[in-house]
Amino acid sequence: MDENLKILVVDDEAAHCDVLAMVLQAEGYHVTQCIRAKEVLELLKSEDFDLIVSDLIMPEMDGSALLKAVKAVRPDMNFIILTAYGTIENAVKAMKQGAFTYVIKGSDPEDLLREIQNIKKLSQIQNKEASQSDSLSGEYMLNTKSRVFADVLNIAAKAAKSDANILLLGESGSGKEVIAQYIHRGSNRSKNHFYATNCHTFSDSLLESELFGHEKGSFTGAASTRIGRFEAAEAGSLFLDEIGDVPPSTQAKLLRAIETKTVNRIGSNTDIKVDFRLISATNKDLEKEIKEGRFREDLFYRLSTIIIQIPPLRQRKEDLPELIRYFLNKVRISLGLEKITMDDEVSSFLMRYHYPGNIRELKNMIERMAVLSDDGKISADSISNLVYRSESGELEELFEGNRSLKDIRRGVESKYIQNALKKNLFNITKTAKELDISTRHLFNKISEYGIKEHPDRTGSSNEE
Known part of the structure; x- marks a missing residue:
């Protein structure tokens, strides 16, 4: 993330938009203003932003609805909600939907600037992690004291030796991609590419192009020929995450690709032979999706030659102490701190908490606690805002x-x-x-x- 962030300010009150823009521009940030929330999605098509700062109460589309719409197309977008005292509860709900935090309208501008600095610190941590191989391979997850998770690793190691299609089932954040990578590294395709695609992050039309590719001029915006993920994974492994979110129209084409080991790029009738190993994952109940007509039964059987159920973190709490130490050390290095200390009360809470967001939630909690700490000292008071107050x-x-x-x-x-x-x-x-x-x-x-x-x-x- 660039030091001079690109920030989109959204507020139906033009005067308040102007004031926020002046405050942020004085800090060196690049600011774009928007007084109609419905125009934000169009802006995102033509321009990229690091952060959206949005009012909560607006006509036509409020801040919560905007947040949901933005996260559907840009899951990684940082989002801060501006709210009045009387709507703090709704702002907390927005945090459950993915907002980074909320700031009270009319409060000291330093409050907003402080939160933006926290976002920059977190982004620096994540950028450093992205360049480190063990964060990509997830080795920290594979050292386990849990019998349940050890059994999963044993099944995955055996499954890796074959070319059978594997379906990974488990809650969001439980580490399905880590297991997929583990399977790839244990297979005879380990020297070739591992390609991962999250099917949920693409619109119906874009997903088909992402998977199968397209020919130049096949649709508006197709300025050149592009190969899809199936072709890119030649002789390697293709990991399709959130397979339960693939639309019915694409499911039919996906089924044909798996059955025939061929693909057709959009705009072409030519069959292209592909050699890939398919690993899929979902947090949805596919049997329920089949009964309700949202997922093809024949595709399910093609995907699920071997099914592996990934346990949630609450079922492998034996691994919590090591995971906590690992994430604390990672964030300490990223923030350049000599040490990070944690109150016993906080440690006790982390050991008891049920982690509905699993390992991803644990990682994010520790990163945010460290960023919000006083020189690396994590106390109970400094993290109370991380536990959502509204169910x-x-x-x-x-x-x-x-x-x-x-x-x-x-x-x-x-x-x-x-x-x-x-x-x-x-x-x-x-x-x-x-x-x-x-x-x-x-x-x-x-x-x-x-x-x-x-x-x-x-x-x-x-x-x-």
């Missing part, structure tokens, strides 16, 4: 169907207590004080609602 989707489910008022009250209270515990890293005394109840009362509620991730009661106050 909006779960709360919406509480209100579905015919439920008694008593059930609704219990549901909301349970979620509120869980979120308070998460925010305070499961510190019972601190959470009880915030909720204005005694620690005994809080323990009773934890027991009543079956909230499992909390520390032992030893040493806690028994006051009423």
Whole structure:
């Protein structure tokens, strides 16, 4: 990421847009202004940006909807939400959708500039990692104390010896591409290319061109002939991630390529022979997708000669201490710090946390904690904003169907207590004080609602 970032400011209030632009330009940033959120996607087609700073409340399309639309075409785009005090909860929801953070409108401009500096630091870390071979091969993931994950590696090593199509199943962030690379390195194709394509990041039309290539002039913008990923993977391995997101029209062409080992570029009727080893992955339930008519059953059987289920991080917590040490050391080197220290409370939280985003979430959490730390000292106070305070989707489910008022009250209270515990890293005394109840009362509620991730009661106050 360039020192002089290219920033797109989006706000329907032209005056506020102007003020932000002046502040950012004074810091040396290149700024483009936009007062209509719906025009942002068109701008992204012709110009590249490092960061979007967007107001949350806007007519026609609000900041959350814009964030979702941008992430669909640019998953890596950095995004900061500007919000008023009364809409902070909605800004936190936006962070769950991929926003880096939120900044209160009208606050000290230094708050925004500080967050932009944090984005630059994180980008520097990621750029350094991209140039290091072990981050690409994922060797840190392959050293395991987990019997479950060791079994996966054993199956993958055996599967690598054949040319059979392999389907990797697992949650987002669990390391499916790392296993795909492991299979490639253990195969007789290891000296040739490993090509990875995320099917989710392309529109329907662009995905077909990406996979199969196109001839010059075959469609608007096709200025030259381009080979697709199948041809590029000749004698090597092709990894198709998020295979469950391939549209039906492309599924038919994909099936033919797998069956015949030939492809046709867009705009050509010539069959091109290709020699590839196919590894696919998805976090979707393909059997459900088949039943609901979104995925071809014949394609599923072609993809899944061998199926390997990758366990989520919460099922291999034996590996957490080593993974935490690894990521801490990586970020320490990237930030040029002599050392990074972590409070026991933070370490305890990291060991108990369930990681819905798996290893990717752990990596991102540690990177952000280090960037936000005070000279490498990570304390509980410095990371409380990393634990989302709103489980909006779960709360919406509480209100579905015919439920008694008593059930609704219990549901909301349970979620509120869980979120308070998460925010305070499961510190019972601190959470009880915030909720204005005694620690005994809080323990009773934890027991009543079956909230499992909390520390032992030893040493806690028994006051009423």
